[in-house]
Amino acid sequence: MTAAAPLSPTARSTIRRGARRARTDRAELHAVLDAGLVGHLAVVLDGAPVVLPTGYGRRGETLYLHGSTGAATLRAAAGAPICFTVTHLDGVVYARSAFHHSMNYRCAVVHGTARPVTDAAERELALEALTEQLAPGSWTATRRPDRKELAATAVLALDLTEASLKVRTGPPGDDEDDLALPVWAGVLPLRTVVGEPEPCPLLPPDTEVPARVAGRRLSAGR
Amino acid sequence: MTAAAPLSPTARSTIRRGARRARTDRAELHAVLDAGLVGHLAVVLDGAPVVLPTGYGRRGETLYLHGSTGAATLRAAAGAPICFTVTHLDGVVYARSAFHHSMNYRCAVVHGTARPVTDAAERELALEALTEQLAPGSWTATRRPDRKELAATAVLALDLTEASLKVRTGPPGDDEDDLALPVWAGVLPLRTVVGEPEPCPLLPPDTEVPARVAGRRLSAGR
Numbered sequence: 001m002t003a004a005a006p007l008s009p010t011a012r013s014t015i016r017r018g019a020r021r022a023r024t025d026r027a028e029l030h031a032v033l034d035a036g037l038v039g040h041l042a043v044v045l046d047g048a049p050v051v052l053p054t055g056y057g058r059r060g061e062t063l064y065l066h067g068s069t070g071a072a073t074l075r076a077a078a079g080a081p082i083c084f085t086v087t088h089l090d091g092v093v094y095a096r097s098a099f100h101h102s103m104n105y106r107c108a109v110v111h112g113t114a115r116p117v118t119d120a121a122e123r124e125l126a127l128e129a130l131t132e133q134l135a136p137g138s139w140t141a142t143r144r145p146d147r148k149e150l151a152a153t154a155v156l157a158l159d160l161t162e163a164s165l166k167v168r169t170g171p172p173g174d175d176e177d178d179l180a181l182p183v184w185a186g187v188l189p190l191r192t193v194v195g196e197p198e199p200c201p202l203l204p205p206d207t208e209v210p211a212r213v214a215g216r217r218l219s220a221g222r
Numbered sequence: 223m224t225a226a227a228p229l230s231p232t233a234r235s236t237i238r239r240g241a242r243r244a245r246t247d248r249a250e251l252h253a254v255l256d257a258g259l260v261g262h263l264a265v266v267l268d269g270a271p272v273v274l275p276t277g278y279g280r281r282g283e284t285l286y287l288h289g290s291t292g293a294a295t296l297r298a299a300a301g302a303p304i305c306f307t308v309t310h311l312d313g314v315v316y317a318r319s320a321f322h323h324s325m326n327y328r329c330a331v332v333h334g335t336a337r338p339v340t341d342a343a344e345r346e347l348a349l350e351a352l353t354e355q356l357a358p359g360s361w362t363a364t365r366r367p368d369r370k371e372l373a374a375t376a377v378l379a380l381d382l383t384e385a386s387l388k389v390r391t392g393p394p395g396d397d398e399d400d401l402a403l404p405v406w407a408g409v410l411p412l413r414t415v416v417g418e419p420e421p422c423p424l425l426p427p428d429t430e431v432p433a434r435v436a437g438r439r440l441s442a443g444r
Contacts, residue, residue: 012267017293037311037412038325042264042273045234048303049271051264053329071239081270089259089414094435097365098353099375103260107275131320142405143319153321171422179424183364184432186425189417190259190440192311200393200407210406213316218412 013111013164023165032086032108032165033058035218037134039086041065043076050076056084057129063110063158064117064126074154077114084110084158089190095172096183102168104187110163117155126155137212192218235333235386245387254308254330254387255280257440259356261308263287265298272298278306279351285332285380286339286348296376299336306332306380311412317394318405324390326409332385339377348377359434414440 007013007024015022023029033039033056041054052073057064063084067074091104117123131139145153172185194216197209229235229246237244245251255261255278263276274295279286285306289296313326339345353361367375394407416438419431 012270012272017290037314038309038327040262040264040273040307040309042262042271042305044266044269044271047266048234048333049264049266049273049305050234050331050333051262051271051273051305051307052331053307053309053327055325068239083264083271083273085262085273085275087260087262087275091420092259092357094357094360095364097367097371098349098361099365099367099371101353101357101360101364103277103356105260105275109272109274111270111272127320131323134325135314135316135323138316138323139320142317142323143321143400143403145319145321149319149321171420171424174422174424178365181365184425184429184435185422186431186435187420187422188435188438189420190414191417192412192414195411195413198313198393198409198411200396200409202393202396202401203407207406209408213406213408213410216410 007163007165010162013109013162015164015166018166021166021168023167029108029160029163029165030058032088032106033063035088036086039084041073041077042083043073043080045072045076055130055134057126057133059125059129061160063160064129065114065156065158066127066130066153069152069154071154074156077156078116078154080114082112082114082158091187091189093172093187094185096174096178096181096185100172100174102172104168104170106167108163108165110158110160112158112162114156114158117157123150123155126157127153136216141210141212194218229385229387232384235331235384237386237388240388243388243390245389251330251382251385251387252280254310254328255285257310258308261306263295263299264305265295265302267294267298277352277356279348279355281347281351283382285382286351287336287378287380288349288352288375291374291376293376296378299378300338300376302336304334304336304380313409313411315394315409316407318396318400318403318407322394322396324394326390328389330385330387332380332382334380334384336378336380339379345372345377348379349375358438363432363434416440
């Protein structure tokens, strides 16, 4: 598929609840994915669902996931149907009724079969994508994985073909009848910010914090 | 079970990867859950996992989830095995090697069978817990759910018996051999903060922002 193709929902990626919040712009999907640090990976293990936070990286229309070759969820995911969800919370929506309280958010949900990545070149590309998603600039600045580390790392690929994007923005959707209630309503915005870098105690004193860390701002993706 | 009982892992709630990061203090589990706004609910739908962000509230050793009676995931969850995960990201861990990059985080994972809540009194308690988790003070300050809204809302209960908690803190765990590399290492802390309240455009002008909104600070849970 090309990057320009809009999101064309299948049965399970069709947003039914709050359908007016569904987005079909693939660039918007990419922006939401690219702005995240971890997603939540769901697999079926012995008939029951398991969901764990997981790092990821994107290259084109492929999401890469990785983890220890010993991790049960990663092993269960390989070649199996998985779901991977990235959620950004943008605000708490205060309404005049308890019922209409809500969140403003951006949420990308990807369904598909996880493909184990075994080709050395694609594995390297995937690990670069994963490292750069977590810590931009680190792939170039730090020691690359050695043979032993590579052997201990499982890499999975997930195609973005079957994906949906749901976004809520704006004020509460109160009932007409409630608008006269003497109750404050509106949005309390939420934002993830970075604090002061905390150097590793084993660094030589006065080691300068590089720009890739000190100057980092989290992308809002909006 | 009593609140004092430690987390006693079953096969699937035993943390195998990074076992030194497992915590067994039930009060710590509660603190991580209580500090969140949404979790990620995983269900099995037509044999494949689906994971979606979901609000929740806790009362004692029970987590309450809710959603539209029309939502396919909520319907699939009722009476079925589910997994519910709450994750807080506390920092990006920069290492001297790509391999040892990591995140500092707190992550609670609950496994169990979702019990549909049908008793009117427990449903009210659950909706209060859910509303107060999202917007402390709102249950008292706003209009309570009416009969129609209650009929449209599915409420599920999840027992906290089978839960695990994993926490990573501190600097990177670089290899001894890498410590001399001229690469900055450390932690870039992450924090979720609230911005200025954005009043609903339909509010009468000069409506004061109540303390439950203006004074809100997100609990760090640490």
